Amino acid sequence: MKTNEVTVIDYGIGNVWSVMSALKYLGVKAELVSSPERISNSSTLILPGVGSFKKGMEALESNSIDKAILNAVINNKAKILGICLGMQLMGSYGSEDQGSSGLGLVANRVDRFTAEELNGHKIPHVGFHSVEFSEKEGLFREFGDSSDFYFVHSYRMHVEGMDGRYATCTYGTEFLAAFQVGNICGTQFHPEKSQTNGLLLLRNFLQDL
């Protein structure tokens, strides 16, 4: 379903201007929305965010935005793209700051890179890095075997148990860089900061799903 209007969820976490700009560049109408009612009735959602998992979940819960997202995505089959922390919050559990439950849109959990896994690599993991795609359809249409995207993160979602299309990145250890399970999508990287690679992925999300 082609999208002409996008709801970017505003819950006070992180920088949203570049997401708005990227959507504008692609020619879609985007609005920053914090009202749970409006989120609940949207057909296309983007959940941005940077920072801590726990604070992110608290911000979503304090305004009942969490319930609005679940209603839109599960009951109304709205499509959703979580970016960076936004993707992590879609998982089942994040261990940051003594741990908290996520939205549970996917079963995967989110943990810090361990020192053994990093093996000398530094965190946060910052910069353009190659991402490998499991298949090149849906969210990943028109990509080659691997493409470069911009990352900034210290926690990552595990690949194990991902039941859908996905892409991985390796930084000491392999982690989930992006996924698409039906109408539910997430990217650990920032498509809005990844030049035409990111714009292409956003187009796929908006045009094809």
Next chain:
Amino acid sequence: MLKKRVIFTLLYDSGSFMLSRNFRLQRVGKLDWLQKNYNFSQIAFSIDELVVLDVSRNERDEEKFCHHVRSLNDSCFVPIAAGGGVRTLDQVRTLLQNGADKVVVNTLLSEDPEVVREISIQYGRQCIVAAVDVKEVNGEFSVWTENGTVQQQIGLAQWLEDLQSFPIGEIYLNSIDRDGTGQGFHIELLDCLPVQAEIPLILAGGAGIPSHLGEGLKNSRADAVATAHLFNFVGNGLQKARIELLDEGFDLARWDVQLANSLEEVLA
């Protein structure tokens, strides 16, 4: 391995963008003029990061500068580092809320390192870029602040060593002597880095032609190179430079610049 980077630096003074030569400024034009006459979006689609510095010689208008940072988000889909005159946590918050991903600090590093620490606690060290402006005086490399007008007592080698223990994400090392000259980077500055340097380094000042960028990138101590030279890399100059660098085997991020046109308004 993280990829090496090519960075473009925009210099801003009181509402206009500037060309700089040895830190002396010449007005180029406003943002829309830059788009029209310099095809800035072509430049923006050929770089890994954008740095935008408020180098206003008179009093800074922070609100106006933030407005420009926000406008740059519209045509620039890479991380943006913004700075110039940053002294407080409030200023950092405002820049980040207006679309900057990182902030550039200089004088603050020596004047009030505690604020630098606070920024790193609040936003993470990866969002702090430490700018170091260098001039050769009597055969010694010296460190300058306040738009290159105030000489610090400390020598470059000592300062670069001290900075290794600061909570910062990277160092932007700029040669005042080479700035805007197009004569090539002052590669010898890299020899002042401590042997165990761990903080990523951006080399700036002097690039005039594509091969200069390559000379910087092939030095193992430089993680990135930056140019602020609008005239030398005008139009598709940077795009061509990037292709040459990739052909020479430099490990830069890859994307299809041509897609930019076909994706613009594709969903409208």
